[in-house]
Amino acid sequence: MNRGDPAPARRAALRSSRAFRWAVGVGAAMIVALGIVLLFLLTQATNNRELYERNYGRLFALNVVVAGILLLVITWMGLRLLGRLRNGKFGSRLLVKLAAIFGLVGIVPGLLIYVVSYQFVSRSIETWFDVKVEGALDAGLSLGRATLDALANDLSNKTRAGAQQLADLPDAAVPLALERLREQMSAADLIVWSANGQLIASAGQSRFQLAPERPSPQLVRNARAQRSVAVIEGLDEAAATGGNTARIKAVAVVAQPGLGLVSEPRILQATQALPASLVANAIAVQEANREYQERALGREGLRRMYIGTLTLSLFLAVLGAVLLAVLLGNQLARPLLLLAAGVREVAAGDLSPKPALQGKDELGGLTRSFAEMTQQLADARAAVDKSMVQVNAARANLQTILDNLTAGVIVLDPQGHIQTTNPGATRILRAPVAAFEGQLLSQVPGLEHFGQAVQRQFDEYMNDRRQHGLDHWQESFELAIGQGSATAEVVTLVARGAEMPGESRLLVFDDISEIVSAQRAQAWGEVARRLAHEIKNPLTPIQLSAERLEMKLSAKVGEGDRAVLTKSVRTIVDQVDAMKRLVNEFRDYARLPAAELKPLDLNALVADVLQLYVREGLEDGHAAMRMALDPQAPAIMGDAQQLRQVIHNLLQNAQDATEGCALREVMVRTRFNPQSRRVRLVVEDSGPGFPEHILKRAFEPYVTTKAKGTGLGLAVVKKIADEHAARVDLKNRAGDDGLVQGAQVSLSFAVAA
The missing domain is CATH 1.20.20 (F1FO ATP Synthase)
Known part of the structure; x- marks a missing residue:
């Protein structure tokens, strides 16, 4: 495993953070559950005077302890969030924002309810012991009945209005309409009965009953007579049992759609539970006289008990809301923070395996999908890197092949612009072709005619290919290297062209001058x-x-x-x-015999031959012979007899070339190149140089500028050079003013091993 891999450390930190969150969550849940149990016991004690007197102090103290623990936990979590925010930890702002939102959602309504409840409880307790309490109790009973009647009339009117909405609907559309109607009426249950007592549709709790209670025949008759009627049921049972079984039942007639004579009206039955506070208040009013004297003695204690219980309830609720806000905010923020951190790593180029949550919700699934996507990206990048390595290797191999080809290669676009070349092209054309990439081949100095001829060949090839299906063209060219200068050299090229994919054009050529x-x-x-x-x-x-x-x-x-x-x-x-x-x-x-190659001191051979010409020059007034021999030149492989003939031919030609010149001088040089391991023999004269037409065919037999010459001298030199695997070059020497200052013939020999 790579020691620098952050994945194991990230997984360990994730496991530790998960364990810590589980511990905090379990502890908070236990504290909240304990607080709820204690609050429930406290509320039970307020309803039982004897239980209240015996256990209220202990229950209140335990609730205060639980509230203190909750406060400490919330304070610790708040400090931890502030520390994360102060340290600039990623995601802390989002976590604080979520916790604040959830906290405000719990605190603000709680404070509002507390203020209203506090005022209500304080003033209610004071009014309980007013001198008019007894009359108020009677008025309360009347008010309760009036309220119940008003609720019944209201439900009756709503039921009649609902029946009108259902009048034009067929039986199949009634269930959906009942659901909407139940929400509008705020009813607990709605049932539509047929005239013969068959259930048509229901909404609410009656859907889960096998045999819902039917309206009594009397109630149905009253409804047909009055269009709608409402009754209150279960109030006495609620007073006896202390439960909340009181409800309002309303019945209205629903007209059958259509005008058929046999159609019968349907019955809409609505049931609405009475508010628990209303039922409790009605029962309380009935019990008020009995408990009035008993409560009068503990008036102040009762007020403190209710207000204290209300305050403690609010405190526990607020603390619980804040704690739940932090926990829920953290729960919601964790997947988002995990995704955000993963996105930042991916944006930075880190495609290592990303952690994912195992939850079954959408956010957990999103983290898993992101982890899978990151793994796929990593696999794809690995495949791309592998492909790029192969492509680069293939490109390097191709470039190595192109660089080491003896032939020249040039890639052109359809207009003739140079796209790429190899070193062979520069060597053969004697021009820096690579420096002219992006320009026309005909714009390279010295290659104007060659570039135009190549473009014509490609144009003709494209036309002929469409007609005859040719896959290449081939043509030979004679190219004057350095044309117009004193050192012009003519080479013979054979070129081959073809079309490449993408409309590029491939030009391959080779120097066949020696061939x-x-x-x-x-x-x-x-x-x-x-x-x-x-x-x-x-x-x-x-x-x-x-x-x-x-x-x-x-x-x-x-x-x-x-x-x-x-x-x-x-x-x-x-x-x-x-x-x-x-x-x-x-x-x-x-019949020139084959050369017998042996180690030979070229300097000694040149000096030996040159002595003859020096004596002749002193006696006969021939051209002055000078030599500059490289003392570092090693022995070469050569045939002494044939090379002596070569030197004689070159010296004789040089002397003949200087006849009639003001300056008659012949220079013989030897030069050793350690890099190429070759020795070069150079013969220069101060004559007029070679005419351009002679340069093209100087080594062919019977090509001469002498009136009495046979033209075999340089031909013999070339043939002997070929026998020695030596390269022979012929050119005119140019001065600083560009004028010809004589001819130069050079031969390059390999060093003896």
């Missing part, structure tokens, strides 16, 4: 071999035939013709010799 050059070199080698074979064979017979003609005819012609013959034969022989030399050079190019 094209190798194919051309192979083709020239085959041409040279065939030329050497086809041309060399007839040269010797031609030369011999010419010499034989001179020998045969020289004695037979005149002096002038002999000179012409000798000159002509010499011309034929010289030209045949020149053709033989040309054929031999082609043969040597075609």
Whole structure:
């Protein structure tokens, strides 16, 4: 288990808080129950003089103790709430507000009832012992009867009005109407009887009786005669038993809907219980004379007893209301606070398991639903994180593949804007393509024509795909890198394009310049071999035939013709010799032996070859030879004989290039790159450089700027470089002013292991 996981601590705190609340709730319930029992005993004592005289003091003291305990509990809970509020604990304001609302709901009505009851009790007791009490008792009896009559008449009128409301209703609609009518009349029970005494519908307590009491025939006759009649029943039984069985029964005739001759009126019977206070007052008035003398002796004590009981009752009720307010407020606030805390944690990104209440109410179900939702969110986030890890891994793998591809990859939108590239594109195009993302490919400097050609190919492909169902296009391009500058280089690209999902376009291309050059070199080698074979064979017979003609005819012609013959034969022989030399050079190019690679000190080889040219330069006035050799350059793998031929060819070409120049200088350099572990040989001259059309095909046989050259020098250099797995580069050197300052040829060799 993770030691930093807050879930176990939260669950432990929840269990502790739950146990504490249970203890407080049980204790409060016991105290309230004890207070109610004591209050009940106290009220019983006030109705029994002897019991009152014997036990009132002890009961009152016990109630005061219970009230004190309740007050202490309420004070402690109030201080605890204030402490939570002062400490800024989450949810304390809501808990205080709920407790205050419930407390006010219990206290305000209680105080109002107490004030009214206090005034009523005080003044009532004083009036009990007035000189006119006896007359008042008689008047009270009359008033009681008048009140009962008024209640009976009122119920009779209400019953008659209710019967009118039921007159137009069929029997099926009567039950629902009775419920509404019972609420309007404040009646305890309503029954509709048929004319023959059958029960049609009922509302109130009669619904739970198997055989409700029917109205007497006399009462029904009176009702038919007077439209409605009311009687008071059970008053004598209430006086005898002390219960509240007194009630008012009213009967009214309900007209049957329709105009049928056989329809009979229905009977509406309403029953309303007499108020307990009214019945009690009526009985009290009857008992007043008997108890008047007895109560007169304890007049002041009786007043204190009633007021004290009322006060203590109010105190217990208020304390109980406040305690219940705190408990109920806490009960209602707990799920809300739990949900609020959970929402705050989820908003902060914490999706750990959330506590839930086990109650069966809606709030408990809401907390459980929230906990389940949080768990589902956690599972979903875990799944998303796992998917994102897989996506990122796949993206990293794809990016690694793209970064290590030798081919260039560019993703374009339908308008030709660059969306993404790989390092291969920058390497092949010799341009920072990644820096132009979001721009058109044709806006990259040096790639204007390439970008326009690619866009045309994509447009044609989209049209042809709709017609012929093509899935890609492929085309080769010759791209002038650095076009317009002195160091321009021409590369041959083969490009392939296709449409990606989302309408993006994929462009994949590769540099096939070396492949094209190798194919051309192979083709020239085959041409040279065939030329050497086809041309060399007839040269010797031609030369011999010419010499034989001179020998045969020289004695037979005149002096002038002999000179012409000798000159002509010499011309034929010289030209045949020149053709033989040309054929031999082609043969040597075609039959160049395989290189025998051995560890070789390139610096020593360059210095050895260069000594010959330095002597020649001093004697014949050739171009000045300079060298700058890297002393850190290690040995390379090479064939000394072939590399000597390479150096000779390059130096000879450099010398020839400086003819007619004011500054005739050739520089030979070696340079070691520790990062790539390669040694570079560079030959530079101060000549006019290579024309642009020569740069494109400089390594092809028979491509030369010399009037007498064969064009095989650089072709041989390229072929020997390929045998040594060396990269050969050819470019013009540009000065600070952008003008050409000469040509540069360089070869890069691998270091010997």
